[in-house]
Amino acid sequence: MITLLDGGMGQELIARAGKATSLWSIQALLDDPSMVRAVHDEYFAAGADVATTNSYSVLPDRLETHGIGDKLTALATLACEIACAARDAHGSGIIAGSLGPLGFSYQPDKAPPADQAAEAYANLARIHAPFVDVHILETMSSVDQARGGLMGASVTGKPVWLAVSVDDADGTKLRSGEALTDILPLLAEFKPAALLINCSVPEAVSIGLPQLAQAGVPLGAYANGFTGISDDFDHIGATVDSLKARTDLDPARYADFAQTWVDAGATLIGGCCEVGPVHIAELAARFK
Numbered sequence: 001m002i003t004l005l006d007g008g009m010g011q012e013l014i015a016r017a018g019k020a021t022s023l024w025s026i027q028a029l030l031d032d033p034s035m036v037r038a039v040h041d042e043y044f045a046a047g048a049d050v051a052t053t054n055s056y057s058v059l060p061d062r063l064e065t066h067g068i069g070d071k072l073t074a075l076a077t078l079a080c081e082i083a084c085a086a087r088d089a090h091g092s093g094i095i096a097g098s099l100g101p102l103g104f105s106y107q108p109d110k111a112p113p114a115d116q117a118a119e120a121y122a123n124l125a126r127i128h129a130p131f132v133d134v135h136i137l138e139t140m141s142s143v144d145q146a147r148g149g150l151m152g153a154s155v156t157g158k159p160v161w162l163a164v165s166v167d168d169a170d171g172t173k174l175r176s177g178e179a180l181t182d183i184l185p186l187l188a189e190f191k192p193a194a195l196l197i198n199c200s201v202p203e204a205v206s207i208g209l210p211q212l213a214q215a216g217v218p219l220g221a222y223a224n225g226f227t228g229i230s231d232d233f234d235h236i237g238a239t240v241d242s243l244k245a246r247t248d249l250d251p252a253r254y255a256d257f258a259q260t261w262v263d264a265g266a267t268l269i270g271g272c273c274e275v276g277p278v279h280i281a282e283l284a285a286r287f288k
Contacts, residue, residue: 003267007043007275008276009039009056011274011276012276017035024057033078037082044089045090045277046280047288053080055075055097056098059120059124063075076124083095083131084131097134099121101145107141108142115151117148117152125152128156139165139198146162150162159193160193161196162196165197193217193218194217195212196220196266198222201223219264219267220269222275224272225249
C-alpha cells in the first residue's frame with residue numbers, strides 16, 4: 001500500500017509568483033496565502049494523500065534574520081490552517097507539519113547543537129500539534145541535526161517522520177559526510193514512525209534507500225529536481241535563483257525512479273523541490 005506524498009511547495013510558489021526572494025516559501029504566506037491553498041488543492045487533485053504544511057522555512061533563525069521573528073507563531077499557524085482547509089475541501093488526507101533545518105538547508109555545520117535545536121523544534125511542534133497528524137522533519141543532513149529535530153518534535157506525542165538528505169554524488173552518505181546508516185541508532189532511541197530520504201537527486205535516493213532496508217520502520221522517498229546544490233547557496237539570505245532545475249526529469253522519468261524506491265521497500269512516495277502536481281499525478285497513475 002503506497003501513501004502518496006505531495007510535491008514541492010516552495011518552488012511551485014516561486015514559479016507562480018514569478019520571483020524568488022530570500023524568504024522563499026514564507027513570502028507567499030505574507031503576500032498571497034491563497035496561492036499556498038491553490039498548490040495544496042492541486043496536489044490533492046493530482047492524487048496526493050498528504051498535505052505538507054508550507055512551514056519548512058518558518059523557523060526562528062530565518063525569521064529573525066529578516067526582522068520578523070515576532071511573526072513565528074502566526075505564520076506557522078497560518079501554514080497549518082491552509083493545509084487543513086485544503087484537506088477539508090478534498091474530504092480526506094494526512095496533514096504533515098513540515099519542520100525544516102535550522103541554520104540552512106544542506107549545511108548541517110551551520111545547525112545549532114542538538115540540545116539547542118531541540119528547544120526551537122519543540123516550540124514549533126507545539127504550534128503545529130493542534131492541526132497536524134504527523135510532524136515531518138525535512139532535509140536533516142547530519143546525525144546531530146536529526147537528533148535535535150527528533151528530540152524537539154517528540155514532545156507532542158504525535159508521530160514523527162524523519163526525512164534525511166543524502167550527498168548528491170554518493171547516496172550512501174548524509175550531506176555531512178557521515179554514513180547514511182549512522183542515522184539508524186536514532187530509530188531505536190526516538191522511535192520515529194517513518195524514515196525517508198528527501199531533497200537529493202533521484203539517482204542518489206535510489207542508491208541510498210536500500211541502505212535503510214533493515215530500519216524496521218516504514219520507508220519513504222521524495223527527491224528534488226535540481227541539477228545539484230551550488231556552493232553559494234549556503235546562507236540565510238541566499239535565493240534559489242542560484243539553483244538550476246533539471247530538464248530531463250519529466251513525470252514519466254521521475255516515476256521510473258520512484259519505481260526503484262518502491263522496489264527497495266518504500267511505501268511513502270512523493271516529490272520535493274521542482275517536482276510538481278504533474279509528477280504527482282503520474283505517481284498516482286502508477287502506484288495507486
